[in-house]
Amino acid sequence: MRLTSSLGRKYVMALSGVLLLGFVVAHLAGNLLVFAGPEALNAYAKKLRLLGPGLWAARLGLLGLAAVHVVTSIQLAIENRRARPQPYAVVRHSASTLAGRTMVLSGLLVLAYLVYHLAHFTWQTAHPAVAHLTDSSGRHDVYRMVVLSFQQPAIVLAYVLGVGLVGLHLSHGIGSSCQTLGVTNERVVEAVRRAGRLIAWALFLGYAAIPAAVLLGVVA
Amino acid sequence: MNLSLVVWRQKGAQTPGRFERYEAKDVSPDLSFLELLDVVNEGLITQGIEPIAFDHDCREGICGSCAMMINGLAHGPQPAVATCQLYLRHFKDGETITIEPWRAKPFPILRDLVVDRSAFDRIIQAGGYVSVNTGEAPEANSIPVPKKDADMAMDAAACIGCGACVAACPNASAMLFVAAKVAHLGRLPQGRVEAKQRVDQMVDAMDREGFGNCTNHYECMDACPKAIHVKAIAFMNREYRFPRRKPGT
Ligand code: HEM
Numbered sequence: 267m268r269l270t271s272s273l274g275r276k277y278v279m280a281l282s283g284v285l286l287l288g289f290v291v292a293h294l295a296g297n298l299l300v301f302a303g304p305e306a307l308n309a310y311a312k313k314l315r316l317l318g319p320g321l322w323a324a325r326l327g328l329l330g331l332a333a334v335h336v337v338t339s340i341q342l343a344i345e346n347r348r349a350r351p352q353p354y355a356v357v358r359h360s361a362s363t364l365a366g367r368t369m370v371l372s373g374l375l376v377l378a379y380l381v382y383h384l385a386h387f388t389w390q391t392a393h394p395a396v397a398h399l400t401d402s403s404g405r406h407d408v409y410r411m412v413v414l415s416f417q418q419p420a421i422v423l424a425y426v427l428g429v430g431l432v433g434l435h436l437s438h439g440i441g442s443s444c445q446t447l448g449v450t451n452e453r454v455v456e457a458v459r460r461a462g463r464l465i466a467w468a469l470f471l472g473y474a475a476i477p478a479a480v481l482l483g484v485v486a
Numbered sequence: 487m488n489l490s491l492v493v494w495r496q497k498g499a500q501t502p503g504r505f506e507r508y509e510a511k512d513v514s515p516d517l518s519f520l521e522l523l524d525v526v527n528e529g530l531i532t533q534g535i536e537p538i539a540f541d542h543d544c545r546e547g548i549c550g551s552c553a554m555m556i557n558g559l560a561h562g563p564q565p566a567v568a569t570c571q572l573y574l575r576h577f578k579d580g581e582t583i584t585i586e587p588w589r590a591k592p593f594p595i596l597r598d599l600v601v602d603r604s605a606f607d608r609i610i611q612a613g614g615y616v617s618v619n620t621g622e623a624p625e626a627n628s629i630p631v632p633k634k635d636a637d638m639a640m641d642a643a644a645c646i647g648c649g650a651c652v653a654a655c656p657n658a659s660a661m662l663f664v665a666a667k668v669a670h671l672g673r674l675p676q677g678r679v680e681a682k683q684r685v686d687q688m689v690d691a692m693d694r695e696g697f698g699n700c701t702n703h704y705e706c707m708d709a710c711p712k713a714i715h716v717k718a719i720a721f722m723n724r725e726y727r728f729p730r731r732k733p734g735t
């Protein structure tokens with residue numbers, strides 16, 4: 267198998283996509299600690315920061331995966347455009363979905379959101395007023411940063427749009443990666459597509475639950 | 487019934503084309519779509535207009551010639567039929583029907599609705615065959631073929647190479663065509679011998695021709711006049727990565 271062929275690069279897309287999906291799931295699991303209260307979330311954040319080299323290895327790994335995923339996707343998308351230089355006058359779709367046809371767009375918007383998201387919570391440059399607080403045990407107060415952030419409607423809007431785009435991307439991506447990796451067959455292919463959409467919705471709702479809870483005052 | 491046709495007219499590969507409108511008056515709903523074009527062409531000839539060029543041969547859904555995009559759908563709106571098996575009763579009286587050629591860089595337009603599909607032939611030449619000598623037919627029970635393998639091979643062998651998969655794919659990818667050949671040959675004992683080199687060479691040939699890359703939209707499966715399933719694509723994806731496989735898996 268050559269990784270530079272069309273099929274090879276599809277494998278690269280699917281594998282990097284699935285590994286990034288792994289991060290999206292793990293990250294949600296960590297974030298949901300906000301429902302367990304300030305102690306749990308701040309202790310978890312501190313533990314992550316104490317990983318030191320491990321944290322950097324994970325960050326570099328994710329950066330590498332994202333770079334491979336984005337560069338390959340753009341290359342494939344350019345080739346796909348070139349394969350049909352003249353579009354049809356009448357375009358009708360029967361099997362494809364909007365999510366599937368807008369993977370490059372949703373991907374690039376996710377990328378843009380990601381930069382803002384890192385500036386917000388990781389580099390803490392986007393909203394410095396809420397970022398540099400410490401809790402009673404002298405730890406970085408991640409909990410208050412989250413709560414104070416999500417009391418601002420503009421931040422909530424950007425966040426929900428961002429995770430919504432991730433959900434849209436994954437609603438095609440999860441089922442698609444199963445087909446690319448060859449784990450589907452006639453019996454399951456439709457079920458895999460539906461399961462992918464379901465998981466994407468679940469991830470979106472999981473992430474969106476956090477600002478919703480803050481706005482509703484459940485988390486304060 | 488009356489129909490308005492908006493048809494792509496293009497004199498040759500290098501000349502620019504455009505749409506022309508033709509009226510088909512008082513045609514029988516029992517005409518096939520190709521017969522409709524025949525009727526329209528007879529009218530054009532009497533008016534001294536060059537008839538619409540389109541490919542056709544068997545007119546019974548087995549040769550794969552009758553390539554055309556009808557209202558944005560390859561082989562028209564009926565599932566699992568080629569244009570030659572599509573009838574006017576599937577259209578509404580007074581409807582406007584837009585007819586375009588397959589659009590893909592590897593399928594250059596020769597004239598009107600006729601495209602050059604020899605890219606498919608070159609993919610077949612790259613590995614879509616079995617070259618081992620199998621001798622005489624063996625005793626029927628000496629080489630058992632699991633039912634799963636026989637089923638997929640037979641389903642995939644229904645491919646008539648019409649190119650609808652490419653035409654319908656938003657990326658103009660030839661995955662379903664190539665996968666059908668890989669599955670048809672690779673799941674039977676005779677074809678197994680060359681399975682690895684076949685999938686490698688056919689994928690290379692597909693890439694050389696400039697087809698797009700599959701993004702699993704599955705438009706191809708809906709467009710295929712033989713309803714070939716995208717399970718063949720999953721099989722090719724497996725075959726490309728793990729060319730060794732046990733029969734029946
Ligand atoms: C949170 C980050 C991301 C995750 C979890 C993710 C996940 C995935 C998954 C699982 C697939 C399916 C692979 C396949 O079809 O086999 C995919 C495809 C794709 N991704 Fe992403 N992705 C992410 C970010 C991005 C970004 C930033 C881009 C930027 C361009 C992008 C562009 C694409 C494209 C164009 C495809 C379709 C490729 C194809 O089907 O050939 N993705 N992604």
Ligand code: FES
Binds near residue numbers: 541542544550569
């Ligand atoms: S003319 Fe042979 S398949 Fe339609």
